[in-house]
Amino acid sequence: xxxxxxxxxxxxxxxxxxxxxxxxxxxxxxxxxxxxxxxxxxxxxxxxxxxxxxxxxxxxxxxxxxxxxxxxxxxxxxxxxxxxxxxxxxxxxxxxxxxxxxxxxxxxxxxxxxxxxxxxxxxxxxxxxxxxxxxxxxxxxxxxxxxxxxxxxxxxxxxxxxxx
Numbered sequence: 033x034x035x036x037x038x039x040x041x042x043x044x045x046x047x048x049x050x051x052x053x054x055x056x057x058x059x060x061x062x063x064x065x066x067x068x069x070x071x072x073x074x075x076x077x078x079x080x081x082x083x084x085x086x087x088x089x090x091x092x093x094x095x096x097x098x099x100x101x102x103x104x105x106x107x108x109x110x111x112x113x114x115x116x117x118x119x120x121x122x123x124x125x126x127x128x129x130x131x132x133x134x135x136x137x138x139x140x141x142x143x144x145x146x147x148x149x150x151x152x153x154x155x156x157x158x159x160x161x162x163x164x165x166x167x168x169x170x171x172x173x174x175x176x177x178x179x180x181x182x183x184x185x186x187x188x189x190x191x192x193x194x195x196x
Contacts, residue, residue, distance in 0.1 A: 069091070069092065070089060070090065070091045071089070071090040072086045072088070072089060072090075073086060073087055073088030073089065073090060073095065073097075073129060073132050073133045074086060074087065074132065075087050075105060075128055075129065075132050076132075077105040077106050078106040078107070079104070079105055079106050079107060079108035080108070085098050086098065087100070087128075087129045087132070088129045088132065088133055090133060090193060093192060093193055093194060094190060094191070094192060094193070095129075095130075095133050095135060095139075095190065095191040095192075095193050096188075096190055097126060097129045097130070097188055097189040097190070097191065098129075098188060099146070099186045099187065099188040100122050100125035100126050100129065100186065100187050100188070101122060101125070101179065101180060101181065101183040101185070101186045102117075102118035102119070102121040102122040102125075102183045102184055102185040102186070103121065103125075103181060103183055104121070105125055105128065110181050110182055110183055111183070114155075114184075115147070115149075115152040115155045115156060115184050115185070116155050116158075116159055118183060118184035118185040119155070119156055119159035119160070119184075119185050120159055120163075121185075122183075122185040122186060122187045123159065123160070123163045123187065125187075126140075126143075126187055126189055129189075130191060133191070133193060134193070135191050135193050137163065137164055137165075137167060138167045139191040139192050139193060140164070140167070140169045140189050140190070140191045141169050141170060141190055141191060141192050142169055142170045142171065142189065142190040143160075143169055143170075143171045143172075143187055143188070143189045143190075144171070144172050144174060144187070144188045144189075145160070145171065145172070145173045145174065145185065145186075145187050146173075146174045146176040146179060146185065146186040146187070147173060147174070147175065147176060147184065147185055148176055148177070148178065148179055148183075148184045148185075149175065149184075150173070150175045152184075153173060156173060156185070157173075169189075
């Protein structure tokens with residue numbers, strides 16, 4: 033009679049009786065359970081956001097940036113001007129969240145850009161290109177009939193970061 037472990041089962045063999053008894057005892061090499069880790073990214077701004085969300089959330093090695101409107105985060109006032117100014121302001125807000133997370137523009141892998149009217153696509157694309165330079169994150173531009181506070185642009189983004 034002898035005992036050994038096989039795939040998480042204790043095997044007891046008795047050679048004289050050709051009997052095998054299996055006793056389940058779980059996996060031998062239990063892999064450590066994946067720890068769920070999330071970290072909020074908050075901004076030091078003067079304006080108060082009443083929405084129930086944070087500007088950014090890191091999960092694993094991914095930063096998810098909440099939609100950033102084209103408004104000044106300190107004054108909470110909508111950006112004056114046309115679509116180009118609104119695009120620059122929303123991208124500036126994305127920059128602030130990236131900076132707060134210790135990341136940069138080259139870490140961005142995807143953006144979703146909401147614009148009030150697709151007739152501004154060329155201007156939006158030009159400002160996006162100016163912001164990212166040679167780096168070309170994946171992107172979608174979505175025609176939004178109306179954005180909060182009358183903003184012309186809102187951008188959400190996903191960036192890659194080292195595991196925190």
